[in-house]
Amino acid sequence: MAVIASNLGFPRMGAHRELKKSLESYWAGKVPAAELEKTAAGLRERHWMLQAELGIDHVPSGDFSLYDHVLDTAVMVGAAPERYEVGDGTSSLDSYFAMARGGALGGRSVTALEMTKWFDTNYHYLVPEFSSGQRFVLSSTKQVDELRQAAALGVATRPVVLGPVSFLMLSKYLDARGSSLDLLPGLCEIYAELLVSLKGAGATWVQVDEPVLGLDLDERQRAGFGVAYATLREAVPQLQLLVATYFTGLGDNLPAALALPIDALHLDAVTDPGQVDVALANAPASLALSLGVVDGRNVWRTDLDATLNRLEAARRVLGPDRLLVAPSCSLLHLPVDLSSESALGPELRSWLAFATERLGEVEALVRGLNEGREAMEEELAMATAALASRAASPLAHDHAVARRLAEYDPALKQRSSPYKVRHEAQRAQLGLPPLPTTTIGSFPQTPGLRSLRAQFRQGSVDQEEYDAGLRTYIDEAVAFQVETGLDVLVHGEPERNDMVEYFGELLEGCAVTANGWVQSYGSRCVKPPIIWGDIKRRGPMTVEWASYAQSRTDRPMKGMLTGPITILQWSFVRNDQPRAVTARQLAFAIRDEVADLEAAGIRVIQVDEPALREGLPLHAGERKDYLEWAVGAFRLASSGASDQTQVHTHMCYGEFNDIIDAIAAFDADVISVEASRSRMELLGAFEDFEYPNEIGPGIWDIHSPRLPETSEMVELLLRALDVVPAERLWVNPDCGLKTRRWEEVRPALANLVAAAHEVRRRIAST
Numbered sequence: 117m118a119v120i121a122s123n124l125g126f127p128r129m130g131a132h133r134e135l136k137k138s139l140e141s142y143w144a145g146k147v148p149a150a151e152l153e154k155t156a157a158g159l160r161e162r163h164w165m166l167q168a169e170l171g172i173d174h175v176p177s178g179d180f181s182l183y184d185h186v187l188d189t190a191v192m193v194g195a196a197p198e199r200y201e202v203g204d205g206t207s208s209l210d211s212y213f214a215m216a217r218g219g220a221l222g223g224r225s226v227t228a229l230e231m232t233k234w235f236d237t238n239y240h241y242l243v244p245e246f247s248s249g250q251r252f253v254l255s256s257t258k259q260v261d262e263l264r265q266a267a268a269l270g271v272a273t274r275p276v277v278l279g280p281v282s283f284l285m286l287s288k289y290l291d292a293r294g295s296s297l298d299l300l301p302g303l304c305e306i307y308a309e310l311l312v313s314l315k316g317a318g319a320t321w322v323q324v325d326e327p328v329l330g331l332d333l334d335e336r337q338r339a340g341f342g343v344a345y346a347t348l349r350e351a352v353p354q355l356q357l358l359v360a361t362y363f364t365g366l367g368d369n370l371p372a373a374l375a376l377p378i379d380a381l382h383l384d385a386v387t388d389p390g391q392v393d394v395a396l397a398n399a400p401a402s403l404a405l406s407l408g409v410v411d412g413r414n415v416w417r418t419d420l421d422a423t424l425n426r427l428e429a430a431r432r433v434l435g436p437d438r439l440l441v442a443p444s445c446s447l448l449h450l451p452v453d454l455s456s457e458s459a460l461g462p463e464l465r466s467w468l469a470f471a472t473e474r475l476g477e478v479e480a481l482v483r484g485l486n487e488g489r490e491a492m493e494e495e496l497a498m499a500t501a502a503l504a505s506r507a508a509s510p511l512a513h514d515h516a517v518a519r520r521l522a523e524y525d526p527a528l529k530q531r532s533s534p535y536k537v538r539h540e541a542q543r544a545q546l547g548l549p550p551l552p553t554t555t556i557g558s559f560p561q562t563p564g565l566r567s568l569r570a571q572f573r574q575g576s577v578d579q580e581e582y583d584a585g586l587r588t589y590i591d592e593a594v595a596f597q598v599e600t601g602l603d604v605l606v607h608g609e610p611e612r613n614d615m616v617e618y619f620g621e622l623l624e625g626c627a628v629t630a631n632g633w634v635q636s637y638g639s640r641c642v643k644p645p646i647i648w649g650d651i652k653r654r655g656p657m658t659v660e661w662a663s664y665a666q667s668r669t670d671r672p673m674k675g676m677l678t679g680p681i682t683i684l685q686w687s688f689v690r691n692d693q694p695r696a697v698t699a700r701q702l703a704f705a706i707r708d709e710v711a712d713l714e715a716a717g718i719r720v721i722q723v724d725e726p727a728l729r730e731g732l733p734l735h736a737g738e739r740k741d742y743l744e745w746a747v748g749a750f751r752l753a754s755s756g757a758s759d760q761t762q763v764h765t766h767m768c769y770g771e772f773n774d775i776i777d778a779i780a781a782f783d784a785d786v787i788s789v790e791a792s793r794s795r796m797e798l799l800g801a802f803e804d805f806e807y808p809n810e811i812g813p814g815i816w817d818i819h820s821p822r823l824p825e826t827s828e829m830v831e832l833l834l835r836a837l838d839v840v841p842a843e844r845l846w847v848n849p850d851c852g853l854k855t856r857r858w859e860e861v862r863p864a865l866a867n868l869v870a871a872a873h874e875v876r877r878r879i880a881s882t
Contacts, residue, residue, distance in 0.1 A: 127634050174273075184216065187244075260313050273319075311348060405441060465648070556848060590610060629646070638819075721761060751783065
């Protein structure tokens with residue numbers, strides 16, 4: 117018997133974002149569905165073959181998705197809401213994308229499902245909707261089809277499905293009484309039917325992801341796992357089931373997980389290495405353990421020597437036939453391949469591992485376990501040299517940065533006056549009407565703008581031509597906003613590729629990649645910067661363009677900054693110092709930028725923090741410390757602004773009810789939040805808490821191509837007025853507009869302004 121090399125999931129988009137390009141061409145009507153599926157099939161095949169060639173024994177199938185794996189699960193069990201049904205009630209490709217994005221379907225306009233963050237990652241999933249009358253039916257052959265597609269290539273795969281308990285707990289239950297877990301018995305029948313089909317198609321193992329085992333569960337939720345897996349085991353007694361957990365340790369749920377009638381349990385041994393010893397001591401003799409020992413969410417090379425020592429100790433307890441070695445989680449959260457990143461420099465590259473390199477680490481560790489250390493001598497030497505190089509590098513440490521952190525006065529985290537005083541000063545300074553209108557920051561990144569940026573990077577356009585092109589874009593954006601009637605304007609961010617990557621290019625201690633793409637949602641990909649050293653500004657980062665834009669109008673112009681927690685969360689962060697220290701370094705860099713914007717005459721400054729909720733530890737007992745340093749970092753970044761300068765922040769796509777007091781502690785003058793997909797449901801958190809400052813709940817879902825009517829926006833504003841007094845209510849979209857087209861932006865913003873005017877008239881007449 118031998119230790120098994122295993123993988124939980126692979127990136128979907130392709131090394132060069134092939135799926136993104138095909139999806140967007142399909143949505144634009146440029147390619148047929150058959151062409152999209154051809155691209156998807158080609159990517160699946162390429163990724164299966166790559167993993168098999170790298171020596172992975174358990175290659176996953178079914179982890180691929182055209183948009184989102186939670187949405188795929190809803191379709192698989194026939195749980196598409198009625199409004200998305202077409203024809204005979206089956207879910208077509210257009211219905212699938214309507215659930216994901218909204219838009220026209222069967223001659224009518226439909227809104228998309230709600231979207232929120234996948235645990236503590238920057239991946240967004242679509243939230244299924246259920247009610248007490250929900251019935252399930254196995255309505256998709258995707259899992260079986262992909263198993264057979266891989267088998268035709270000679271690759272035996274381990275199908276991956278989202279587990280029934282996690283699927284229900286991640287959904288939205290629409291009835292006031294009961295809970296989604298009431299539906300578990302009926303859902304498990306469908307899962308049992310699926311497993312029977314997979315076994316009949318040749319599967320010997322199936323991976324069932326149950327990430328909610330990492331949350332704080334009550335007794336009923338815990339008991340649901342026993343009910344579910346007893347049903348599944350009875351249905352397929354010979355099929356081997358691996359339950360996968362990740363992102364955190366199981367804590368109090370570990371005994372229940374170890375007691376499940378399954379064949380293997382996957383544990384994240386990166387985020388919580390201590391749980392491995394507990395599991396080794398308590399796992400029944402019939403249970404194998406899959407240990408996630410290489411980091412599936414960060415890019416720093418694994419200490420192979422230390423990891424091999426840990427695995428050898430586990431093998432002594434379990435024996436080789438009960439041990440699987442794997443990444444900590446799906447590699448969805450990493451770029452595909454490091455080989456094309458020559459611009460990073462050889463020393464930095466030697467410290468890193470992307471998805472392909474992670475699987476190389478897994479294979480090397482398994483080879484060392486099965487054949488002895490001498491079989492991985494080369495890999496051990498390279499890893500040890502890289503770790504020593506990184507530890508000894510003087511580039512990662514800046515004494516001036518360390519001194520500033522050590523000597524700073526905590527009073528810097530306080531605004532000079534309370535909100536009510538600032539509100540009066542800002543009202544006098546800005547002269548805004550009731551229900552002021554604004555946008556979140558970015559405007560469409562047009563093909564022409566992307567081409568200009570690419571030409572500048574390649575050297576075919578010089579600095580003067582490039583700057584002239586950006587000024588033209590800003591001129592047009594400002595003129596459009598003035599004509600449309602917006603009250604607080606933005607410059608549109610034409611100089612920025614991404615709200616985090618842009619700052620990563622300009623900060624010391626950060627590096628950016630050429631092809632380090634990671635899926636955020638749907639076809640949206642980002643390139644997280646790599647924070648490898650101490651952070652400081654090289655100089656002003658945004659002042660030139662904000663000042664130019666302000667010179668083109670008498671209306672207030674927002675300076676647009678990304679906050680320290682979001683830069684931290686949406687980067688690959690150094691792991692050789694506490695994250696709180698890196699956050700504080702980022703906060704000082706943003707604080708300096710706030711001061712420069714203010715000195716240049718910018719009187720509205722937005723410091724975006726959409727990732728605050730995302731960074732919250734999954735276990736409640738660990739949250740207080742995080743919120744203290746995260747809120748402190750935002751306040752350090754923003755509190756240098758004078759009373760007359762209005763500080764905004766923005767948050768989106770997360771549940772805020774349990775951190776509303778922390779959001780209030782930001783003490784931002786204005787917060788804008790995503791709210792349109794939930795029809796202002798989010799505002800319940802602000803109502804119960806009596807949020808003290810100004811709020812802009814989004815009234816246009818910018819992640820959908822659907823054009824909202826003025827009447828819909830009026831309805832949402834009236835709902836908001838039930839919670840927020842008119843003197844503290846702003847009118848804005850859900851998020852930035854970089855992914856939309858000008859043909860969509862112009863009419864939607866015109867409707868938004870018209871809605872604000874209509875509600876102002878109603879207020880004035882009462």
